[in-house]
Amino acid sequence: xMKLIVAxxxxxxxxxxxxxxxxxxxxxxxxxxxxxxxxxxxxxxxxGVPADRLEEALEIIEETCSAEEEVSVHDAAIAHLxxxxxxxxxxxxxxxxxxxxxx
Numbered sequence: 001x002m003k004l005i006v007a008x009x010x011x012x013x014x015x016x017x018x019x020x021x022x023x024x025x026x027x028x029x030x031x032x033x034x035x036x037x038x039x040x041x042x043x044x045x046x047x048g049v050p051a052d053r054l055e056e057a058l059e060i061i062e063e064t065c066s067a068e069e070e071v072s073v074h075d076a077a078i079a080h081l082x083x084x085x086x087x088x089x090x091x092x093x094x095x096x097x098x099x100x101x102x103x
Contacts, residue, residue: 001051002097005058008033010088011041013065020060021045026053048097058092065090 009017014030021028028047035042049057067089 002048002100003051003054004095004097005045005047005049005054005061006093006095007045007047007061007065007090008035008042008092009045009061009065009090011043012088013090014043016064017045017061020064021047021057024056024060026057026060048100054094061090061092 007017018028018030026047026049028045031044031046033042033044034040045061047057065088069084
């Protein structure tokens with residue numbers, strides 16, 4: 001069975017993930033996206049892999065996409081309060097593929 005990986009990653013991790021997928025011969029398509037609390041660029045990697053390569057692909061994503069804490073300052077009525085926000089890392093969705101058609 002095939003699995004569809006949809007990985008939303010930080011722009012800072014994009015190049016390293018791309019190189020790792022190419023080096024491991026994991027096929028992918030990359031899309032531009034924007035999102036999250038800070039409205040940062042969020043590259044989206046889409047990859048169809050056989051079920052027996054799913055763990056390999058997930059390990060690559062985990063190794064190349066790191067989360068870190070960033071401080072954001074919000075303009076409040078009384079004071080500017082620093083607010084720690086976790087940025088980076090990856091959000092990954094795994095979807096079963098019923099069929100693949102190439103035309």
